[in-house]
Amino acid sequence: MALTFIAKDPNTDGANCPTVWVDQDAGEFVIQGWKVDEATTAECLTAGPIPASETVLRLPVRMAAALREAIDVAEGTDVR
Template sequence: MALLFIAKDPNTNGTQCPTAWVDDEAQEIVVQGWKAGEALLAQCRESGPIPESEAVVRLPIRMVPALREACDVADRLGVH
């Protein structure tokens, strides 16, 4: 087992939408979200640089339950 699907954004059409997974082998929570625009990136960079190996993504607040579930799944699997 590696990538465990948690949930897609409930307010989208089911394709090309924010999604949450748990990768139990890599011990990571994986998210798909909307790409951050330049204005948001500029605000984020005020806290420090964003390495080329990282990205800023946006998730709607309605995805909080999915992120909580991903955290709960990670806890149950002993992923820390």
């Protein structure tokens, strides 16, 4: 697996921050974000169960550009 690094949170101190990658071989996004609290988890569960193989996380809106770039990379419209 080779991940394509997209970006870290622009307001980061350089460590322990939300990050976005693309795994082009698997056709998946890999996202590091903040853990959600119990209230957020409970609200998410109203849409259905969260399988043990999945998690809910938070990513700041300021990372929207990183998500857009990740989509372009995944779809092959951004050549690196």
